[in-house]
Amino acid sequence: MNIDAALAELTIVLGQRLSLSKSDLDLHGRSETHFPLTPPDGVAYPETTKEVSQIVRICSAHRVPVIGWGTGSSLEGQAQAFSGGIIVDFSRMNKVLRIGQADMDCTVGPGVTREALNRELRATGLFFPVDPGANASIGGMTSTRASGTTAVRYGTMRDNVLGLEVVLADGTVIHTGTRARKSSAGYDLTALFVGAEGTLGLITEITLRLQGQPEAVTAAVCAFDDIDSAVRCVIDTIQLGIPMARIEFVDAATAAAFNSYAGSQLPECPHLMVEFHSSDTGVREQAESFGEIVADHGGKSFKWASKLEDRNALWTMRHNAHYACMASRPGCRSMVTDICVPISRLADAVNETRADLEAENVTGPILGHVGDGNFHAVLLFDENDADEVARVKRVAHRMVERALEMGGTVTGEHGIGVGKLDYMPAEHGAAWALMGRLKAAFDPKNIMNPGKLVPPRND
Template sequence: MMMDATALSELSALLGSRLITAGGDLRSHGQNESWFPETPPDAVAYPETTEEVSRLVAICARHGCPVVAWGAGTSLEGHALAFDGGVVVDFARMNRVLEVRPGDMQVVVQPGITREALNAELRATGLMFPVDPGANASIGGMAGTRASGTTTVRYGTVRDNILALEVVLADGRVIRTGSGARKSAAGYDLTGLFVGSEGTLGLITELTLRLHGQPEAISAAVCAFPDFAAAVDTVIATIQSGIPMARIEFVDETVARIFNAQAGTAFPELPHLMVEFHGSDASAAEDARRFGEVAESFGALGFDWASTTEDRNRLWRMRHGAYRTCIASRPGCMGMVTDICVPISRLAEAVAETRADIAELELVGPILGHVGDGNFHAILLLERDNPEELARAKTLTRRLAERAVRLGGTVTGEHGVGVGKKGLMPLEHGEAWEVMARIKRALDPDGILNPGKVVEVSQ
């Protein structure tokens, strides 16, 4: 639907040239990295303060205008697309570090700062924000989707590293949740409610984050395995042995083959584990040694160890570049990336069944994942404008969701719901999904905040 002209006029008076209503900015904010059609909004707003966000939302509330938060734009389930029109609120200008509290190992930031920019600012303090979803995501977007990633096995998800929020509600009110205290028993956990709500309950305008010490030493390794089951057994045995991994990632033989063809590398065309250990020089070396013994007992081969930054980056190239490399391997294709998460004891079973489904449905779907968490992705490489292939891919995602729930897991380990996985929510949550809808109606009765995402709400 088209925005009300009065609403546009009031927003223009508030933001001036920072309200865009025509041109390429609209198109760029209607694009996505997955299979959803281009969906430009009616306007893009660039606020600079919480007060501006509050006034913007209040204007939109008066006129029934949809409001969609935008971070780095890397969402894979259509989270930030304005399917109902309205205003996309881009937080790129709210990208500052507001306060560093080294004694408390905390930092207060605006939502538009990216994780790489934040860690660059923290470098001299000896502290870091460790959550790494792969992409250089904005911190606000990471909070909105409850991001995790490669370091979750040691440092937890973004939820575990957020202490407090400032949030603009659907009527323009500003509230604060949480505090700088490490724990609290004071009322409902509103911070936890807004983290992962994907902008459907409020717009996050400030975050207080938990920081961690930068490790003195980092040791990394890549090794191949004769089959996936051996790799998973290695992960389980490593965790049960109490070896503190910072990262442990998996890529299958298809990823290795594609990477060799696209990047000119010579990885064995077998399943691989990629691991990293953080600590002192002595502890990182000892952890790496112990892991090597466990891995070799399950048939690992071709160990490649590294301790310098340059060598680690070389070893991790295959994992960090997997998505782009896989997309490039089928020119002109688009990606549909799955992300179920199951108890680690069921991971090998889940992957084996998924591989069988991919073969049966005649899809191209390399598999990789954060095996330390039981989380894996199938990168489905789909021909554009091929509705039959897209339909088969959707069949696969439905089977994956059913499998995840059957094995005691979740339909999305880290990408979130958006619109892409909204239809799968009843599988996992049953009647609890309606409870989520009631919370949405209570906080956003007119349904203006990122409408159509996460829950089904009948107005």
């Protein structure tokens, strides 16, 4: 790689919008989790697809790595420049470009955040449902195949991206998908770029499916005696086809963390947090059916939140779970695991993880999007306590092994980046090599976010 030549040419294209300041490089070298600081060689702030194409052409000519950056909220090191190169920060490509009211779709720049998008949509009667908690960028969410609390009802980014504009590794600009709701016209390139973590190209526009704002919304939280009862309640709810908009699990430790962080007064036992979206009658009927299932499993302390501010308080508390857990042990660091299993194995997966945490004496509140079979443990540790670090790593490793044994996946929504690269052979077998061939066909010089997701190359 000839970084100096690349930086010189990039400056001609971008002027002040190529940043080399130490503070900016450091800001784009950090992650939300436990990866070390890895400042890139430069940070580019393009404003148009054409500029992104020029950046990639220059980097290709000089074999310089190119890594996309949304808001930096990814959890497995996806946006870090571990082998140097240029971070392409999409924060200036943050416009909602088109809202199709009649077609219930929109096209946005990659730098638009999900909260900004929903603010723009508010007056239209539409909303974008995917909600990973963090106020991530749509480009980043697309690249990580993000999901979150509402996937049980509205699907993940896989289900909500209709089409893309992508700059390929040689600077070519392509468009995938159409504005039609479905197509059988060739390979599903849209699905291929969703979740590719920027290793196949840089996404410069995203066309999204939108939903009508529901006529009625209500939410509730209810308590259970044990994990089993809560999880079995989820399974019954899914099987009965009640169209939950959200169904979230938190364990006793998470409830305790909420109480001290958010001032809630939850009993310190497992809880489900749910939300219904429908007509007035529909919400009532769904809530009644759910209430019966809860009662069957000994659920209690049912608290309804029909008012917007109560619901906001509930979901803000849920979204801040990571911070609440961190605050429960001041000065600690965290490893946030993310596995997803078939729903029939969910109770086993949570119980065995709980038992393992106790056996290893690790603090790890468990919570998750249980309607999808997806859950996290927030494993807390003192980074100076080598023994505790080792125990945390063992627990995390066994969670992943357990997910695979149960027919599940090593990551439901956080992605691979570098953090879970070592598990790819176990999950995919021979298909991982195929992913490598696919990457090589799209990016022969290996400049698009190299070192992530696919088998390492030796060139």
